[in-house]
Structure formats: structure tokens, C-alpha cells
Amino acid sequence: MSATDGTLHSACPLCARPEASEYARHPTVLWVKCACGLIYKKWTAEQAPATRPFNPASTAYSRRWRHRVGKSREQIRDVLNHVAPGPLLDIGCSLGYTLRAAQQLGMAATGLEYDAGVAAFCRSKGYTVEVGSMTAMPFADGAFQIVVMKHVLEHTSDPRAALREVRRVLRPGGGVFIAVPFGAYRGAVSQPARHKFFQPSEPTTGHAIYYTPETLSRLLGEEGYRVVRVHPHLLHRTAGVPRRLAQLVMAPLRWSIERLRDAARIRKEFWVVAVSGEPNRQVGRRA
Numbered sequence: 001m002s003a004t005d006g007t008l009h010s011a012c013p014l015c016a017r018p019e020a021s022e023y024a025r026h027p028t029v030l031w032v033k034c035a036c037g038l039i040y041k042k043w044t045a046e047q048a049p050a051t052r053p054f055n056p057a058s059t060a061y062s063r064r065w066r067h068r069v070g071k072s073r074e075q076i077r078d079v080l081n082h083v084a085p086g087p088l089l090d091i092g093c094s095l096g097y098t099l100r101a102a103q104q105l106g107m108a109a110t111g112l113e114y115d116a117g118v119a120a121f122c123r124s125k126g127y128t129v130e131v132g133s134m135t136a137m138p139f140a141d142g143a144f145q146i147v148v149m150k151h152v153l154e155h156t157s158d159p160r161a162a163l164r165e166v167r168r169v170l171r172p173g174g175g176v177f178i179a180v181p182f183g184a185y186r187g188a189v190s191q192p193a194r195h196k197f198f199q200p201s202e203p204t205t206g207h208a209i210y211y212t213p214e215t216l217s218r219l220l221g222e223e224g225y226r227v228v229r230v231h232p233h234l235l236h237r238t239a240g241v242p243r244r245l246a247q248l249v250m251a252p253l254r255w256s257i258e259r260l261r262d263a264a265r266i267r268k269e270f271w272v273v274a275v276s277g278e279p280n281r282q283v284g285r286r287a
């Protein structure tokens with residue numbers, strides 16, 4: 001976000017191609033799509049939305065607490081299929097669903113929030129939450145074994161800086177869980193200029209980039225991560241025996257549903273698990 005004329009990128013933030021085709025245009029926002037598959041906001045005349053005073057009682061996020069904690073627990077177990085348990089950081093921790101889930105799994109949990117009101121609310125509930133951004137985090141190198149980023153990476157126009165910062169606070173071999181909107185979602189692709197993904201003055205106005213498993217995996221590979229899983233695991237190594245038996249019974253059905261959602265492009269979000277390793281720069285930034 002350097003230029004003052006509202007230009008966010010002069011080239012693709014993934015492959016560095018300067019040219020890109022227009023994808024969705026509004027008077028205040030221009031989205032483009034690169035030949036590499038990345039969809040990014042190239043230009044905006046909009047100011048960052050003013051933060052409204054935080055009121056947990058009025059937000060939809062405060063509803064369905066148990067459901068959200070349960071979903072977070074399953075997502076953490078996806079990571080635990082690949083890395084040992086350890087201190088967990090949730091970036092954009094909202095009301096603390098993932099922090100609670102991590103505690104239920106016996107792990108120390110820390111949250112990061114850019115909204116001081118949300119952070120204060122979490123602290124009042126007994127959670128450890130710091131205020132900061134994903135590109136400048138107030139944590140020591142290697143402080144965490146697991147980092148969770150649910151619907152935060154799409155908000156930055158500099159995802160490489162964010163992923164480098166995450167790798168700094170991760171132990172070598174630590175795991176990261178990333179959930180983002182699915183850039184190839186059928187409803188968005190058919191008429192991008194009309195879909196809410198690309199509208200100005202919507203809650204998604206804060207989005208800067210839309211990913212697919214392919215573009216996100218490439219970005220992670222170039223920033224020193226190894227993608228070990230796309231989409232949910234059907235079986236969790238760390239679940240109890242009754243739960244694993246139930247998962248075994250459900251696995252064929254769940255596998256079929258995931259394939260169907262892929263084929264029909266009817267998932268609105270997707271997630272990946274990646275492990276911190278060495279940067280894979282030989283693939284190059286271009287093409």
C-alpha cells in the first residue's frame with residue numbers, strides 16, 4: 001500500500017507478472033486476475049473502513065459458541081496429524097473460539113487481534129491476547145508450535161511479509177493452519193462484478209487477494225512451507241477411539257462430499273495445513 005493514487009500492486013504479488021486481465025471493476029475498486037491464477041485487488045479509492053466500537057452482544061460471532069469451538073478443535077486436530085502439540089497462536093482470534101479449543105486439547109494458547117476492543121473482551125474472559133498485526137507480531141522467534149490463521153491472510157496485500165513473520169514465530173517443523181475464501185467459488189466466478197466477494201463497501205471490502213489451493217500452495221512453497229494437507233482430514237490421529245471409529249465409518253461419505261464440492265466448485269472457503277521448512281526459491285518468482 002505504497003502508492004498514493006490507490007494502486008496496491010504494479011505486478012502480481014505471486015508471480016510478478018506486470019500484466020493482468022480485468023476481473024471486476026467498480027467506481028472505487030479494480031480487481032484483476034493474473035495468468036498464474038491469483039485474483040488481486042489492483043487499485044482502490046476506498047479508505048480503510050472505520051472500526052466500529054466492539055460490542056460482543058451484537059455480533060453474530062458470539063452465537064453458536066459451542067459449534068465454533070468444536071469446529072476449531074477439529075481444525076487443530078488436522079494440524080496435529082502432522083506436528084506434535086505445543087504452544088498455539090491464533091492470528092485474528094475473534095472471541096476466542098480457537099483459544100478455547102486449544103486449551104481443551106491441552107495446549108497453551110495465545111491470540112493476536114488488531115482490534116483492541118476484541119482483545120480486551122478476550123482478556124476479560126481470561127485468554128492471553130496481544131494487539132498487533134500479522135506483519136509485525138509482538139512475539140519472540142520460535143515461540144509457537146502451531147499458528148492458526150482463519151480468514152486473515154486474504155486481508156493483506158503483502159502476504160509474503162505475513163508468511164515470513166509467521167515463520168519467524170514458528171519453531172522449525174511447526175505447523176500452520178490457513179483458511180481463506182475459495183477464489184474459484186462458482187457463485188463468484190460466474191459474475192465477479194456482481195458477487196459480494198468483489199463488492200466495494202461490503203464486509204469483504206477488506207479483502208486484498210483471493211486464493212485457490214494451487215496459488216496458495218505455490219506461495220507457501222516459495223516462503224518456506226511445505227503444504228501437507230488441503231481440505232479437512234477424514235481421520236484424526238489424536239482423537240479418542242470412539243471418535244476415530246465414527247470417523248472411519250463416515251470417511252467414504254465425507255470423501256465423496258469433498259470430491260463433489262471440488263468438482264462443482266461449491267465451497268466458499270478452503271483450508272490448508274503446512275509445515276515450516278526451508279524456502280523453496282528455485283521455482284522462481286515468475287511463471
Ligand SMILES: [Zn+2]
Binds near residue numbers: 012013017034038
Ligand atoms: Zn501471477
